Each structure stands twice: as structure tokens, then as C-alpha cells.
Amino acid sequence: MNTKIEKIANRVIEGEGISYEEAHFLMKIDGNEIYDLLYWANSIRYNTFKNVISLCSIISARQGSCTEDCRFCSQSTRYQTEIANFPLVEREEISEAVERGKEYKSNCVGVVTSGYSLDGSEDFDRICKDAYELSKEDGIPIHTSIGTITNEMAKKLVSSGVEMINHNLETSESYYPNICTTHSYNDRVETIKIAKEAGLKICSGGVFGVGESVEDRLDLAFRLKELDVEAIPLNFLSPVKGTPSSIEKPLEPMEILKIIAVFRHIFPDKELKVAGGRETNLRDVQSWMFYAGANSTMIGDYLTTSGKSSDDDLQMIRDLGLTFEERDRHKN
Numbered sequence: 431m432n433t434k435i436e437k438i439a440n441r442v443i444e445g446e447g448i449s450y451e452e453a454h455f456l457m458k459i460d461g462n463e464i465y466d467l468l469y470w471a472n473s474i475r476y477n478t479f480k481n482v483i484s485l486c487s488i489i490s491a492r493q494g495s496c497t498e499d500c501r502f503c504s505q506s507t508r509y510q511t512e513i514a515n516f517p518l519v520e521r522e523e524i525s526e527a528v529e530r531g532k533e534y535k536s537n538c539v540g541v542v543t544s545g546y547s548l549d550g551s552e553d554f555d556r557i558c559k560d561a562y563e564l565s566k567e568d569g570i571p572i573h574t575s576i577g578t579i580t581n582e583m584a585k586k587l588v589s590s591g592v593e594m595i596n597h598n599l600e601t602s603e604s605y606y607p608n609i610c611t612t613h614s615y616n617d618r619v620e621t622i623k624i625a626k627e628a629g630l631k632i633c634s635g636g637v638f639g640v641g642e643s644v645e646d647r648l649d650l651a652f653r654l655k656e657l658d659v660e661a662i663p664l665n666f667l668s669p670v671k672g673t674p675s676s677i678e679k680p681l682e683p684m685e686i687l688k689i690i691a692v693f694r695h696i697f698p699d700k701e702l703k704v705a706g707g708r709e710t711n712l713r714d715v716q717s718w719m720f721y722a723g724a725n726s727t728m729i730g731d732y733l734t735t736s737g738k739s740s741d742d743d744l745q746m747i748r749d750l751g752l753t754f755e756e757r758d759r760h761k762n
């Protein structure tokens with residue numbers, strides 16, 4: 431057992447934060463010692479969450495036709511991809527997604543729309559109305575991922591009963607121009623600050639495997655820590671044909687487990703969610719994501735790709751001796 435990892439992990443369990451240098455040391459762990467890191471990440475997860483796993487599901491409520499140029503995204507009009515484009519779905523479809531979410535033991539359903547922002551659009555008003563009515567009727571929180579928001583939008587989301595928004599920083603500030611040039615990193619940070627100020631909880635993480643360095647991963651983690659976000663989704667690139675990121679070499683499963691484990695050391699008590707790309711990238715070691723420290727994952731389909739069967743996911747969690755979280759985790 432690597433005693434340096436053990437010392438760092440024990441300090442984390444005792445409630446001390448880790449430094450950038452210590453996190454960097456953990457990110458550089460290699461070979462058999464990755465298993466030591468996983469052991470300790472699992473211990474930190476267990477210390478906070480015991481055996482409880484949180485699930486969430488999403489609906490792609492408006493898809494494609496986005497004018498932005500995020501290199502990894504199949505929804506940008508700048509790339510030739512084969513995804514379906516559609517305007518905001520009817521309330522009925524969101525309602526069906528909520529029903530499916532309840533069936534899959536999700537404790538929230540995220541309504542996700544493509545594009546930079548819904549500011550000033552009828553779609554925003556519709557989403558607020560649907561979120562208000564559906565969360566009241568079905569008792570399941572509706573979260574939104576609708577691009578950048580203004581102060582007014584944040585207040586309206588709060589009054590519509592939305593308690594959390596997703597808005598990913600994606601990567602480090604310095605690497606960001608390599609994955610998107612049509613809006614700035616600061617736009618993303620501002621949306622998080624505006625949402626927090628209005629009382630919304632924040633789900634914000636990133637995408638890995640887009641050519642970023644170890645330092646970019648750590649810069650992202652420490653920026654999210656500074657912003658004090660509640661949930662951190664970790665997405666692992668599944669290159670989509672037609673996007674500039676399609677040339678990226680997929681990350682190795684052990685590298686992905688290491689990223690999850692280091693994030694768990696940095697965020698001992700936050701919801702660490704393995705989101706897009708787990709099936710294609712982790713393959714047979716998917717169930718190891720919990721041993722690497724994740725306490726949360728997405729269930730059901732992703733935005734533009736299908737997920738593993740939900741029954742298989744629920745079975746995987748049961749087989750590991752883990753249980754599901756009650757539905758009101760993010761309620762005040």
C-alpha cells in the first residue's frame with residue numbers, strides 16, 4: 431500500500447482539504463498503485479455516503495440547431511452529424527420522462543435544451559410552467575440545463591420550483607478556447623454565480639478526453655471547489671463522427687477511474703456523478719466507478735446517445751450491495 435496516498439486520504443476523511451500539489455501527485459499515480467488510490471477513494475465515498483447511490487435522468491427537450499461551436503458536441507450546426515434536430519418537446523413528453531425517471535428510481539429529472547441561452551424565448555416560459563406543474567403533480571424535482579441564464583431567469587426558475595441547474599465548466603479556463611470559441615469561460619462562471627445568488631443549487635462538471643492535460647483536469651476541479659457547487663458530473667468523451675473531437679483517442683478505463691478517484695479526494699462530501707460516456711469508455715469495468723468514489727450516476731438515455739438498459743444499471747447497483755437514495759436529497 432502506498433503510504434503517501436493513505437496519509438492524504440486519512441486527512442481527507444478527517445475533514446481536511448487536499449492541496450493542488452497533493453491532487454497532482456494522485457493524478458500521476460500509475461500502475462498497480464492505482465488500486466490503492468481506488469481503495470481510498472471508496473473509503474472516502476463510504477465515509478460520507480455509506481452505501482447509498484443517487485440516480486438522475488434527463489430528457490433532451492430541445493435538440494440540435496445550436497449556433498455554438500463546442501468541438502465535442504453533435505448538436506452544433508457547424509458539424510455534419512447524424513443527430514435528429516427538434517424544437518422544444520410538448521409537455522406530454524416531459525411528463526413521460528418524469529414517469530420513466532420515477533420508474534428508474536431517479537431522484538430528479540433534468541430538462542436539457544441545446545443552445546447558448548433561452549433568454550427572452552417562449553421556450554423558457556414553457557419550461558418554467560411545465561417544471562412548476564410537473565414537480566407539483568409528480569413530487570419529483572425538475573432540474574434544468576438550458577445554457578446561460580440571467581438574474582431574471584434565475585429568479586423565475588426559483589419561483590417555478592426548480593431547485594438545481596446544470597451548467598458545466600467543461601474544462602480548465604486556459605484550455606477552454608481549445609474546445610469552444612463562440613462563448614467565454616467567464617460566461618459559464620457568471621451563470622453559476624447568478625444561479626447561486628438566486629438560491630439555485632449547482633450541478634457543474636466537465637468533459638474529459640478532449641485533449642486536456644492532467645493540470646487542466648485539476649484546474650477544473652479546484653475552480654468548481656472555489657465555486658462551491660453541489661454536484662459534479664464527470665463526462666467522458668464518446669467521440670461523435672463529424673465533430674472535431676472525433677479524432678481524440680478515447681481515455682483508458684483505468685485513467686477514467688483515476689480521474690473519478692482524484693475528484694473524490696478533492697470533493698469528499700459532494701455528489702460525484704459519472705455521466706456521459708461510461709458505457710463506451712469503461713466497458714466491463716463500469717461497476718468500478720463506485721469503487722473509484724462516485725456516489726451518483728445517470729440512468730436511462732443521455733442527450734444524443736442511448737445508455738445501458740436501466741434494469742441492468744439497477745441490477746449492477748444491487749449486485750454491488752449498494753442501495754438507492756431517497757428522492758428528496760436536494761430539497762432544503
Ligand code: SF4
Nearest residue numbers: 496498500503544545
Ligand atoms: S454543448 Fe451546448 S452550447 Fe455547445 S454546441 Fe452543444 S448544445 Fe451548443
